[in-house]
Amino acid sequence: MLKDIGAVKSEKVTGLSIRGFSETELNNPDYYRWMIDYDNVKYIGRPEYLSLCIPFSKVEEYVVDLVNSNNDYFFAAYFLDDFIGTIKIGHINWENLVADMGFLIGNKKCRGKGFGTEILRLGCRFAFEDLRLRKLEGGCFASNIPANRMFLRTGFLLEGVLRDKLKIEDSFDDHNLYGLFHDELILL
Ligand SMILES: CC(C)(COP(=O)(O)OP(=O)(O)OC[C@H]1O[C@@H](n2cnc3c(N)ncnc32)[C@H](O)[C@@H]1OP(=O)(O)O)[C@@H](O)C(=O)NCCC(=O)NCCS
Numbered sequence: 001m002l003k004d005i006g007a008v009k010s011e012k013v014t015g016l017s018i019r020g021f022s023e024t025e026l027n028n029p030d031y032y033r034w035m036i037d038y039d040n041v042k043y044i045g046r047p048e049y050l051s052l053c054i055p056f057s058k059v060e061e062y063v064v065d066l067v068n069s070n071n072d073y074f075f076a077a078y079f080l081d082d083f084i085g086t087i088k089i090g091h092i093n094w095e096n097l098v099a100d101m102g103f104l105i106g107n108k109k110c111r112g113k114g115f116g117t118e119i120l121r122l123g124c125r126f127a128f129e130d131l132r133l134r135k136l137e138g139g140c141f142a143s144n145i146p147a148n149r150m151f152l153r154t155g156f157l158l159e160g161v162l163r164d165k166l167k168i169e170d171s172f173d174d175h176n177l178y179g180l181f182h183d184e185l186i187l188l
Contacts, residue, residue, distance in 0.1 A: 005019075005020035005073055005075070006019065006020060007019035007020070008075075008122050008125065008126055010118050010121075010122060012118055012121075012187075013079075013114065013115065013118045015079050015080045016077070016078070016079050016115060016118055016119070016122075017077070017078050017122075018075040018076065018077050018078070018087055018119055018122045018123065018126075019075060019076055019078065020067075020073075020074070020075060020076070021063065021066075021067055021074040021075055021076045021086065022067075022076070024076075024083075025076040025083055025086075026060060026063055028083050030083060030106065030107070031059075031083070031106070032056050032059055033106075034104065034106030034107075035049055035054065035059050036049065036052055036053075036054060037106075038050065038052065039108075040104060040106055042168065042169075043140065043141055043144050043147065044102065044104060045102070046062075066088070066090075070092075071090075071091060071092040071093075071094070072088065072089065072090045072091070072092065073088070073089040073090075073092075073126070073127075073131070074086065074087075074088050074089075074090075075087045075088070075119075075122075075123065075126075077105070077115070077119045079110060079115060082107065082110075083107075084105055084106065084107040084110040084115060085103065085104050085105040085106050085107065085110070085115070085116070085119060086103065086104050086106070087101070087102070087103045087104075087119045087120065087122070087123040088101065088102040088103070088123075089101060089123055089126065089127045089131070089133075089136075090102055092131070092133065096134070096135075097132065097133045097134035097135065098133065098134060098135045098136070098137060099127060099131075099133055099136055099137070100136070100137045100138055100139070101120060101123055101124065101127075101136050101137070101138040102138070103116060103119060103120055103123070103147075103150070105119075111146070112146075116146060116147075116150050117149075117150050117153050117154060120150050120151075120154050121154050121185070121186075121187060124136055124154060124180065124185050125185070125187075128182040128185065134181070134182070135179060135180065135181055136156075136179070136180045137159075137177065137178065137179050137180075138151055138156060138177075138178045138179075138180075139175055139176060139177045139178065140175075140176055140178075141166055141168060141173045141174070141175065141176070142161070142173050142174035142175070142176050143168065143173050148176060151176075151178040151180075152178075153186065154180070154185060154186055155180055155184040155185045155186040156178035156179060156180040156184075157178065157179060157180070157184070158176060158177070158178055159177050159178060159179045160176075160177040161174050161175070161176055161177070162174065162175040162177065
Protein backbone atom coordinates (compact mmCIF):
# COMPACT_ATOMS: atom_id res chain seq x y z
CA MET A 1 0.00 0.00 0.00
CA LEU A 2 1.44 3.38 -1.01
CA LYS A 3 0.79 6.59 0.95
CA ASP A 4 -1.96 8.84 -0.42
CA ILE A 5 -1.02 12.51 -0.87
CA GLY A 6 -4.06 13.74 -2.78
CA ALA A 7 -4.17 15.76 -5.98
CA VAL A 8 -3.54 19.31 -7.21
CA LYS A 9 -5.20 20.70 -10.35
CA SER A 10 -3.64 23.31 -12.56
CA GLU A 11 -5.58 26.57 -12.69
CA LYS A 12 -3.58 27.57 -15.74
CA VAL A 13 -3.71 24.50 -17.99
CA THR A 14 -7.16 22.96 -18.08
CA GLY A 15 -7.01 19.21 -17.65
CA LEU A 16 -3.51 19.12 -16.15
CA SER A 17 -3.09 17.80 -12.61
CA ILE A 18 -0.68 16.02 -10.32
CA ARG A 19 -1.74 13.32 -7.87
CA GLY A 20 0.05 11.04 -5.47
CA PHE A 21 1.83 8.28 -7.38
CA SER A 22 0.01 5.01 -6.71
CA GLU A 23 -0.16 1.37 -7.76
CA THR A 24 -2.21 2.53 -10.76
CA GLU A 25 0.76 4.32 -12.27
CA LEU A 26 3.29 1.74 -11.10
CA ASN A 27 1.31 -0.92 -12.91
CA ASN A 28 0.77 1.22 -15.99
CA PRO A 29 3.12 -0.31 -18.60
CA ASP A 30 3.96 3.19 -19.84
CA TYR A 31 5.87 3.92 -16.63
CA TYR A 32 8.24 0.99 -16.99
CA ARG A 33 8.59 1.80 -20.69
CA TRP A 34 9.67 5.37 -19.80
CA MET A 35 12.17 4.00 -17.29
CA ILE A 36 13.94 1.93 -19.90
CA ASP A 37 13.89 4.60 -22.60
CA TYR A 38 17.38 6.01 -22.91
CA ASP A 39 16.13 9.45 -24.00
CA ASN A 40 14.06 9.69 -20.84
CA VAL A 41 16.45 8.38 -18.25
CA LYS A 42 19.78 9.74 -19.40
CA TYR A 43 18.99 12.99 -17.58
CA ILE A 44 17.18 11.84 -14.43
CA GLY A 45 20.13 10.84 -12.29
CA ARG A 46 19.40 7.11 -12.18
CA PRO A 47 22.53 5.76 -13.88
CA GLU A 48 21.61 2.16 -13.08
CA TYR A 49 18.61 2.51 -15.40
CA LEU A 50 20.98 3.20 -18.26
CA SER A 51 21.87 -0.45 -18.50
CA LEU A 52 18.46 -0.64 -20.23
CA CYS A 53 17.84 -4.06 -18.81
CA ILE A 54 16.74 -2.96 -15.38
CA PRO A 55 14.02 -5.38 -14.27
CA PHE A 56 10.59 -4.09 -13.32
CA SER A 57 11.16 -5.34 -9.76
CA LYS A 58 14.01 -2.81 -9.31
CA VAL A 59 11.85 0.06 -10.55
CA GLU A 60 9.06 -1.10 -8.23
CA GLU A 61 11.45 -1.27 -5.27
CA TYR A 62 12.66 2.26 -5.92
CA VAL A 63 9.10 3.63 -6.24
CA VAL A 64 7.78 1.87 -3.14
CA ASP A 65 10.69 3.20 -1.06
CA LEU A 66 10.18 6.69 -2.44
CA VAL A 67 6.43 6.78 -1.94
CA ASN A 68 6.62 5.45 1.58
CA SER A 69 9.49 7.66 2.64
CA ASN A 70 8.72 10.62 4.93
CA ASN A 71 11.33 12.63 3.09
CA ASP A 72 9.97 12.34 -0.43
CA TYR A 73 6.72 13.16 -2.20
CA PHE A 74 6.20 11.54 -5.56
CA PHE A 75 3.40 12.57 -7.92
CA ALA A 76 2.00 11.33 -11.18
CA ALA A 77 1.12 14.01 -13.74
CA TYR A 78 -2.06 13.65 -15.76
CA PHE A 79 -3.44 15.46 -18.75
CA LEU A 80 -7.14 14.64 -18.81
CA ASP A 81 -7.18 10.86 -18.28
CA ASP A 82 -3.66 10.26 -19.58
CA PHE A 83 -0.72 9.57 -17.29
CA ILE A 84 2.01 11.74 -18.86
CA GLY A 85 4.83 12.12 -16.36
CA THR A 86 6.06 12.44 -12.80
CA ILE A 87 7.25 15.08 -10.40
CA LYS A 88 9.18 14.51 -7.21
CA ILE A 89 9.88 16.59 -4.14
CA GLY A 90 12.85 14.64 -2.88
CA HIS A 91 15.42 14.39 -0.11
CA ILE A 92 13.47 16.72 2.17
CA ASN A 93 15.65 18.03 4.95
CA TRP A 94 13.10 18.87 7.67
CA GLU A 95 15.71 20.70 9.72
CA ASN A 96 16.60 23.14 6.96
CA LEU A 97 13.19 22.85 5.22
CA VAL A 98 14.90 22.28 1.89
CA ALA A 99 14.19 19.70 -0.82
CA ASP A 100 15.07 19.01 -4.41
CA MET A 101 12.78 18.79 -7.42
CA GLY A 102 12.91 16.15 -10.15
CA PHE A 103 10.57 15.81 -13.11
CA LEU A 104 9.81 13.81 -16.22
CA ILE A 105 7.31 14.14 -19.03
CA GLY A 106 7.54 10.53 -20.11
CA ASN A 107 4.94 10.73 -22.84
CA LYS A 108 6.97 12.36 -25.59
CA LYS A 109 3.85 13.48 -27.48
CA CYS A 110 3.14 15.73 -24.50
CA ARG A 111 6.49 17.53 -24.56
CA GLY A 112 6.96 21.09 -25.73
CA LYS A 113 3.43 22.12 -24.69
CA GLY A 114 4.30 23.78 -21.38
CA PHE A 115 3.20 20.77 -19.30
CA GLY A 116 6.64 20.23 -17.79
CA THR A 117 6.85 23.85 -16.63
CA GLU A 118 3.35 23.72 -15.19
CA ILE A 119 3.86 20.47 -13.25
CA LEU A 120 7.04 21.95 -11.80
CA ARG A 121 4.99 24.96 -10.65
CA LEU A 122 2.36 22.67 -9.11
CA GLY A 123 5.02 20.66 -7.30
CA CYS A 124 6.68 23.84 -6.01
CA ARG A 125 3.34 25.16 -4.76
CA PHE A 126 2.67 21.92 -2.91
CA ALA A 127 6.16 22.04 -1.39
CA PHE A 128 5.84 25.65 -0.22
CA GLU A 129 2.15 25.78 0.69
CA ASP A 130 1.38 22.29 1.99
CA LEU A 131 4.75 21.13 3.24
CA ARG A 132 5.84 24.62 4.31
CA LEU A 133 9.30 24.14 2.89
CA ARG A 134 11.57 27.16 2.74
CA LYS A 135 13.78 26.44 -0.24
CA LEU A 136 13.67 24.18 -3.28
CA GLU A 137 16.66 23.10 -5.28
CA GLY A 138 17.20 21.33 -8.56
CA GLY A 139 20.01 20.33 -10.81
CA CYS A 140 20.35 19.37 -14.43
CA PHE A 141 22.84 18.82 -17.21
CA ALA A 142 23.79 22.11 -18.87
CA SER A 143 22.92 20.50 -22.21
CA ASN A 144 19.37 19.68 -21.09
CA ILE A 145 17.83 22.81 -22.59
CA PRO A 146 14.16 22.14 -21.67
CA ALA A 147 15.02 21.38 -18.02
CA ASN A 148 17.16 24.54 -17.70
CA ARG A 149 14.35 26.57 -19.27
CA MET A 150 11.83 25.03 -16.88
CA PHE A 151 13.84 26.05 -13.84
CA LEU A 152 14.32 29.60 -15.12
CA ARG A 153 10.67 29.99 -16.20
CA THR A 154 9.43 29.04 -12.74
CA GLY A 155 11.78 31.49 -11.00
CA PHE A 156 14.70 29.30 -9.97
CA LEU A 157 18.04 31.10 -9.97
CA LEU A 158 21.23 29.50 -11.17
CA GLU A 159 23.29 29.23 -7.98
CA GLY A 160 26.24 27.29 -9.24
CA VAL A 161 27.84 25.34 -12.02
CA LEU A 162 29.81 22.22 -11.25
CA ARG A 163 32.07 22.15 -14.26
CA ASP A 164 32.38 19.04 -16.38
CA LYS A 165 30.90 16.92 -13.60
CA LEU A 166 28.36 14.66 -15.29
CA LYS A 167 29.11 11.94 -17.78
CA ILE A 168 26.87 11.91 -20.79
CA GLU A 169 27.56 9.52 -23.58
CA ASP A 170 31.26 9.88 -24.40
CA SER A 171 31.88 13.21 -22.74
CA PHE A 172 31.25 15.25 -19.61
CA ASP A 173 28.82 18.07 -19.03
CA ASP A 174 28.43 20.86 -16.50
CA HIS A 175 25.95 20.28 -13.66
CA ASN A 176 23.80 23.39 -13.26
CA LEU A 177 22.44 23.90 -9.75
CA TYR A 178 19.29 25.96 -9.18
CA GLY A 179 17.51 27.28 -6.10
CA LEU A 180 14.14 28.89 -5.39
CA PHE A 181 12.49 30.59 -2.41
CA HIS A 182 8.71 30.86 -2.10
CA ASP A 183 8.52 34.56 -3.01
CA GLU A 184 10.52 33.90 -6.18
CA LEU A 185 8.10 31.34 -7.63
CA ILE A 186 6.70 32.59 -10.93
CA LEU A 187 3.08 31.50 -11.28
CA LEU A 188 2.38 33.06 -14.71
C1 LIG B 1 12.63 18.30 -19.27
C2 LIG B 1 11.20 17.92 -19.65
C3 LIG B 1 10.43 17.56 -18.37
C4 LIG B 1 10.54 19.15 -20.31
O1 LIG B 1 9.15 18.88 -20.46
P1 LIG B 1 8.25 19.72 -21.47
O2 LIG B 1 6.84 19.45 -21.13
O3 LIG B 1 8.68 19.49 -22.86
O4 LIG B 1 8.63 21.22 -21.04
P2 LIG B 1 7.89 22.54 -21.51
O5 LIG B 1 6.99 22.28 -22.66
O6 LIG B 1 7.31 23.17 -20.29
O7 LIG B 1 9.11 23.39 -22.06
C5 LIG B 1 10.05 23.98 -21.20
C6 LIG B 1 10.95 24.90 -22.00
O8 LIG B 1 11.83 24.11 -22.79
C7 LIG B 1 11.68 24.44 -24.17
N1 LIG B 1 11.80 23.20 -24.90
C8 LIG B 1 11.00 22.13 -24.82
N2 LIG B 1 11.48 21.15 -25.61
C9 LIG B 1 12.60 21.64 -26.20
C10 LIG B 1 13.55 21.10 -27.09
N3 LIG B 1 13.42 19.86 -27.56
N4 LIG B 1 14.58 21.89 -27.46
C11 LIG B 1 14.72 23.12 -26.98
N5 LIG B 1 13.85 23.70 -26.10
C12 LIG B 1 12.81 22.96 -25.74
C13 LIG B 1 10.32 25.07 -24.28
O9 LIG B 1 10.22 25.94 -25.38
C14 LIG B 1 10.23 25.80 -22.98
O10 LIG B 1 11.00 26.97 -23.04
P3 LIG B 1 10.32 28.43 -22.93
O11 LIG B 1 9.65 28.40 -21.59
O12 LIG B 1 11.44 29.36 -23.03
O13 LIG B 1 9.33 28.49 -24.05
C15 LIG B 1 11.15 16.75 -20.67
O14 LIG B 1 11.91 17.09 -21.78
C16 LIG B 1 11.65 15.45 -20.08
O15 LIG B 1 10.92 14.74 -19.39
N6 LIG B 1 12.93 15.11 -20.34
C17 LIG B 1 13.53 13.86 -19.84
C18 LIG B 1 13.71 13.87 -18.33
C19 LIG B 1 14.45 15.08 -17.83
O16 LIG B 1 15.31 15.63 -18.49
N7 LIG B 1 14.09 15.48 -16.61
C20 LIG B 1 14.75 16.59 -15.94
C21 LIG B 1 15.89 16.10 -15.12
S1 LIG B 1 16.58 17.44 -14.21
